[in-house]
Amino acid sequence: MTATATQVEQRGGARVAVQKFGTFLSGMIMPNIPALIAWGILTALFIPDGPFPNGGITDFVVGPVIHYLLPLIIANTGGRMVYDQRGGIVATVATGGAIGGADYIASLVPDGPSSPHMFIGAMILGPLSAWVMKSLDRLWDGKIRAGFEMLVNMFSAGIVAFLMALFGFFVIAQVVTFIMRVLGGAVGFLVDSGLLPLASIIIEPAKVFFLNNALNHGVLTPLGVQQASETGQSIFFLLEANPGPGLGVLLAFTFFGVGVSRATAPGAAIIHFFGGIHEVYFPYVLAKPQLLLAMILGGAxxxxxxxxxxxxxxxxxxxxxxxxxATAAVSVSVMNLVGVLASVVVSATVTFLVASVILRASRKRDLEREAAGADDFGAAVAQTQANKGKDSSVLSGLVGGAAAGGVATATLAGPITKIVFACDAGMGSSAMGASVLRNKIKQAGFGDVTVTNLAIANLDQSPDVIVTQKELTDRAKQRTPGAVHVSVDNFMNSPRYDEVVQLVAQSREAAPAAEAPAASAAAPATAAAADDVLTLERITVTPTALTKDAAIQEAADALVAAGAVTPAYADAMREREATVSTYMGNLLAIPHGTNEAKGEVLASAISVARYPAPISWDGNDVRFVVGIAGKDGGHLEILAKIATVFSDEAEVQRLLDAPDEQAILDILGAVNG
Structure with missing residues (x-):
């Protein structure tokens, strides 16, 4: 059989670089949108032209929030993205310097333009300051005399924050003030001359190729905030967010499309228009690039x-x-809402009419291509995911089976009988992922399919399907180019697992006469009982770590105390984390050492820490940290049980609600027990 899906992740190229840059900007802005909404409501209600004018709130809440608070929390978010809490603190102080610098520049020109809000400055200084702090910490990591770590950490962060604040005051404030004046002048010219609709020539194609985040969050949002702070509203917030063009093109496919694109367009229209997920219409445009004209005219x-x-x-x-x-529009006034809704209707209508003409003109040719077996829409979905740079569950839902998943093209001689979940060391994330996938395979009735876990270095040519974390897929392909490779992000409940099950079923349909091999044990043998691996003493509900690095150290210390590893194992755990994250999904991380560190493992043991507040683990919330040390496979049975628990959100909630360590042990020990 042939798996027809395309591996969507692509590397290199200017477009990918812009996408990553835009995604990073979006990561700083999007979590803080609720704060922008709160500010917008305050502005709408209490400014002099609002329904409840209040000078005190306007001067001492609305103004400070937009000028100080919002840039500072954006900077803090950017800093945390780079270097957790330590990066966030330094980034916030540095951005305070930039805000002060911009105010000082404005004060030098009496009756001149007001100081720009330092959104762009925050997006520059936030990650930059955190990166400087992170780089300096690496220089003296492991070189500080015992007992002086806290002193060095506190003073080094304070000095870096001080220096970056000066850099913000003297450099970034000047740069951002200049940028905002240039952009403001250019935008003012477009508005005054009536040429602003021409921006759609850039924005609409950029959206389809996932280049819009850099433009939207890097330029349009800062300009919109500046304008809204002065007038109470901004047209810039609508240049990219208007759902009208996307609705228009999807309605055109609903009436005049062919095949899968026509069948899926109505559902996609609902997701796009009411859910706000614009990416769902991108494949429809990519399948027929002429439709970019409809999008541009509709947007304009x-x-x-x-x-x-x-x-x-x-x-x-x-x-x-x-x-x-509608919510953001009615916050200004009811009449403003009417006007905004009119713009949505007009843009949807124009897009629909132009797209309908294009689709009807090519309808005969499209029907002929469909009859010939061409899958233009499926190819467009894959290309859209490639443009995005990662898989999308929404896009995957537009086409069936593995064709939308992260499955690499490969040809199999017969039915799938062996699946291997591979990771760097072959003893942590792969064991848990294999447990979840094994249960799904069994529940689907394919008891003759073995699902095991291995280190990538130990892969051979025998597996039919190999499942890896997406960062490791290229390495696995080099070892076994003839297998079907599946990339996953979330180990606990990845949608890719269901696609693997479907792939197994398809392999049986493609080779019905093949004799199914005898069932074999899916789970690897264990050298020690689960009770020997996880004990009450190795579980805590009162850990003290506040950062990922500290949590890894706590997990290592617990394993050292259990006599399972040497103190050097902590460094191997950090090395493993630097290679690929051990975040598993569903609030769980499982830090463990590299394959090369097996010599530091004295016995199999697992530690469990439930944290009272989420820890940022590469941008993901983690409440449970399970430290792993595996000797001769003795940890695998309990890992399988843990994987089963954490793949079930109800069980995760039980663990969160568990009153003490004994209750957690009862939950983990009872699975498949």
């Missing part, structure tokens, strides 16, 4: 409508759902 007509009516949004609409757009 919506911008023109808002420009003529003088309407806009009071704060960013995220996601770009009609519900979010």
């Amino acid at each position: 007509s919506g911008v023109a409508t808002n420009a003529i009516l003088g309407t806009g949004l009071g704060f960013p609409a995220a996601p770009g759902s009609i519900i979010a757009v």
